[in-house]
Amino acid sequence: MQYPAWEDLELGAAITTPGNASNLKTGDWRSSVPVLDEDKCVKCGLCAVYCPEFCIAEDEEGFYRPDLYYCKGCGICAVECPKEAIKMQREGE
Amino acid sequence: MLSKEEIKFEKITAKNLPRESLISPGHRACQGCGEILAMGMVMKAAGPNTIVANATGCMEIVTSPFPETAWRVPWLHVAFENTAAVASGIEAAIQMLYKKQKIKEKPNIIAFAGDGATADIGLQSLSGALERGHNFLYVCLDNEAYMNTGIQRSSSTPYGAMTTTSPPGKKSIGQCTWKKNVAMIAAAHNIPYVATASPGYHLDLMNKVRKALAVDGPAYIQIFSPCPTGWRSKPEQSITLAKLAVQTGVFPLFEVEYGRFKITQKTKELKPVKEYLQLQRRFRHLGEDDIAYIQERVKAEFERLKALASLDA
Amino acid sequence: MGKRIGTEVSIAVAEAVKLARVDVISAYPITPQTHIVEDLSQIVANGELEAAFIPVESEHSAMSAAVGAAATGARVYTATSAQGLALMHEILFIASSLRLPMVMTVANRSLSGPISIWNDHSDIMAERDIGWIQIFGENGQEIFDLTIAAFRIAEDKRVLLPVCVNMDGFILTHMIEPIEVPDQELVDRFLPPFEPAMKLDPANPVTMGPVGVPEIYTEAKKQCDVALTNSKPVIEEVLQQWAEIFGRKYSLIEKNGTESAETVFVTMGSLGETVMTAIEELNAEGQSVGQVRIRLWRPFPKEEFKQAIKGVKRLIVIDRALCPGSTSGPVAAEIKALLYEESEKPEVINVIAGLGGRDVTRKDFKTMLDMALKGEFKDDYTIWGVRSHAE
Known part of the structure; x- marks a missing residue:
């Protein structure tokens, strides 16, 4: 990561680029990945409600899908899915 | 300030759930962090016209390591014990600048702090701000110990829990004191709104935030925030725990609206506390006697709460 | 107006x-x-x-x-x-x-x-x-x-x-x-x-x-x-x-007293007023005394201070705080560090005076000057006016 020279720091080292943490690929932390069974999914969106990464969003077909750039693989979505439509799978399997 | 007045607010339902996340992904919270999830829910309910004051703690650390911020709203971190005072200053400035027509609208002001920052080191500053009547919402994200510094006990750590400074041993059960009830302390300030909430009940949580922001004056919400790292629980069970804590009465959901107590959880018949305790290794050293003691006291406290609620029914 | x-x-x-x-x-x-x-x-x-x-x-x-x-x-x-x-x-x-x-x-x-x-x-x-x-x-x-x-x-x-x-x-x-x-x-x-x-x-x-x-x-x-x-x-x-x-001018460092004073008192705050009357009397008695008042403490006005004490033989720096276990009081420490690299520097005498509301009077400054001229300040700093059996 490139850090600025002191002359280029904002006042008081403030950060003036809101939400730029979204650059960080926290998906690297993941050891398991959520896999959605579209047949079971009722598109209720509870997985998105309970995702602590705020990285599950509705796609064009109305399915809720995690952005794997951020998903840390905690597995809350799989546990909370009322239809058991999400399974956690070991990365690389 | 006992009053029969109902708080008017724009209700959130499953249909109109706010989707805009004001905390970006890419934050550095642990896997399955119930605290950041709760904070994200608060922010969704509050919306973008909000200024945040954040105490030192996990949430401050994971959202702001330079040069990246997860915050999409104006945010200020000053120190550990003073968030309520910082928010007081923000609020006083907003009121005055608005009065002098230097700003066009008054944003929401929310202070976030952990349980250590609230129940221990920041209790004086919180009490001062509540007593002075600043129009702001103070949210205590209660994960029941000093997680950021490595899981040390706070006065909000529950009885029997193992932490690094309340270790069980031959002569100790672990945490040997009962959890401090800061929501009741807040209520004793006779502020317009006090509530407890859990991310396991997201609509309840978000509507409590809406109510808290709708009142004119201070509001306090204590949110149960499961911490897999500190509780030695499975990350995927954070919401399970957030629900069980409520269903067992370990962390009952209630609100105090203009002085009127109301239990807001549907489960009035409590599940055994064991169901909750056994999912966390911080409690695994407890014997049946210990669990029976906790069960008895949880039940007694819930009965007291019901009695309080019946006063205003 | x-x-x-x-x-x-x-x-x-x-x-x-x-x-x-x-x-x-x-x-x-x-x-x-x-x-x-x-x-x-x-x-x-x-x-x-x-x-x-x-x-x-x-x-x-x-x-x-x-x-x-x-x-x-x-x-x-x-x-x-x-x-x-x-x-x-x-x-x-x-x-x-x-x-x-x-x-x-x-x-x-x-x-x-x-x-x-x-x-x-x-x-x-x-x-x-x-x-x-x-x-x-x-x-x-x-x-x-x-x-x-x-x-x-x-x-x-x-x-x-x-x-x-x-x-x-x-x-x-x-x-x-x-x-x-x-x-x-x-x-x-x-x-x-x-x-x-x-x-x-x-x-x-x-x-x-x-x-x-x-x-x-x-x-x-x-x-x-x-x-x-x-x-x-x-x-x-x-x-x-x-x-x-x-119409009122304030400089960062203020000088007062004889232009080519041999001894200069250095103070901050209200003691400067007492020093001012003391040096008037001392100079009337034939002494060569001046004063420097530090108005700006941070950032320390280094050049202005050096300029103000140019040619002075002796500084009597009054500190109104102790730095226990240190080499001198805070103001004297600042000045000594500042003067270290100067080829011609005055003797720096450090007096810690007026602690906890203890009065410091014109007479005290006169005594300080007298002692300084006699070379009686031996220690790194002297706590002024301490009652002691040693006296």
């Missing part, structure tokens, strides 16, 4: 804060600061100043609320003393590191223990390194003027730092003096409305006070250090403009 009134200096300070049209005052009472904040709350209660007065529950919260208000874009004032300043300690560093302009009066009082409500400089000397601009005033008019000027200095876009105005507790706070109070219109001309360089604003979200990871902490500190150092010419400029509008 203003008015000249006889008033307690604390009341005058409150009047200055009113004339500065502050938005937020956040303060907790502590002797001898109380009259300032009492009067300010009355001024606000009377509707004479449109400001929020936050009656916080501690000085820690006073400074914390001040930071919150300044970060929101308000013009902010607070005042404190001794234990109160010490309780603020943690947040003082954060106020400057966030680059937040604000003005604080410190009614200088000794730090406990033993508990003492009386005057010395031990409170502010424990806060030397907070990164604030620190000014010492000598009399009521000066404190009044510098209080208003402090806002202008703090808010200057080239500065953006908090400013602390020091006034000796009781000796100045509770003194009644004739003070020239200018018209609001004139003050408004000198001090335009505050335009924050950065603020908490939902329309333009900033993250203030992020985690200073090791890769950036040093740079963040460098920024503050440079800002403080570079504030010196701006302070001079602001004080020059003050002189042009109000």
